Amino acid sequence: MENATEKSLETLLSGLEATALAQPFLFDRICGQAPVILYGAGHTGQELALRMRADYGDRLFFTDRRRDLWGGQVRGIPVLSPAEAARRHGGDGIFVITVFNREADCAYAAIAGELRGLGAARCVPWALPAWKYADALLPRYFMGNAKDLLPFREEIRRVFAALAEERSRAIFLELLEASLTAPFDTLSAWETGPQYFIPEVLQRLPERVCMADCGAYDGDTLRAALACLGAERIEAYHAFEPDRENFARLQAFVAGLPVDVRARVTCYQAAVGEKEGFVAMTAEGTEASFVAAGVAGDIPCMTLDSVLAGRHCDFLKMDVEGYEKEALRGAKRILAERERERERERERERETILAISAYHRPDDFFAIPLCIENLRNGYGFFRKHYANLFDTVYYHFQAGI
Known part of the structure; x- marks a missing residue:
């Protein structure tokens, strides 16, 4: 009998072709002719704005926590305070959260909650418009797009089936979903403490x-x-x-x-x-x-x-x-x-314990385990550390989990 994570995997993989076809058009289907407010005028936001400016014109805005930017422009695009952006466009605009890093106060869910508290009705991660401009913006760390995963469905199934620990399977799914649905508001709990010297390592x-x-x-x-x-x-x-x-x-x-x-x-x-x-x-x-x-x-x-x-x-x-x-x-x-x-x-x-970072490339979540399996005939498990899906580590123990 399939459990919930197995069912989720098959749902994602069975819909992979449809997802690949839909991704480039998803943002515009959600957005329509609404104002677009990019939350975060840093590197990621500016990269996205450069591509969006020609398509969205004077309905494109920045908002940012930095007070020194309010009332000015970044890349020729007006910068509003979060409160002002929500006051003007909270009801009809779409807020794109462009913050994409491992800092604890920059998690998508926290920022989306802050914006909703100000009155912003619709928030989406930067991945949605990034899929429209994928040739220029992706891949980036664990974020890719569905079409690049199409040839690897059986490899993904094989690695998933070999992960005996349920939390490892859940994190594996999150890494897969990152390139398909960008599920940043529903990620599993962060893990604190030392990143590499986790209890399973220390005891061995x-x-x-x-x-x-x-x-x-x-x-x-x-x-x-x-x-x-x-x-x-x-x-x-x-x-x-x-x-x-x-x-x-x-x-x-x-x-x-x-x-x-x-x-x-x-x-x-x-x-x-x-x-x-x-x-x-x-x-x-x-x-x-x-x-x-x-x-x-x-x-x-x-x-x-x-x-x-x-x-x-x-x-x-x-x-x-x-x-x-x-x-x-x-x-x-x-x-x-x-x-x-x-x-x-x-x-x-x-034994030789391996602790391998598995978040720098969109295929790391299955390609690194396959690489290790080819080298030493075994699989291991994942642990997520601190923020979002950054700092996810794949561990392998020769003596088993």
């Missing part, structure tokens, strides 16, 4: 832990490891960070650690990928810096197979801004060897 880690941190940023995961495990439990820590500014901050943090701890941390100013060589970075000095796939550059790219050859890794974390699948394929030999090593060392059950 050995007394002395060897870790690889791909996308080490400024040392945030290392700080969490020190807080959650204690410095004495960290046997070796390999930190990879390609962005120059981030790497400098990482080095500065490591330099301030006690000498005995510092000696166990190795920092690499490098990306991790499928092949050794050099890559280009879109380097912003922030956690959003990413490798420009397929573009030559001057940033070293290493494979985990080469760096960690002959060494055990108890915990492999990846948050590499959409380069996770390439990085995993560069760990093919290590992951296969760990599988064989586990057979040889079954009595002590020393």
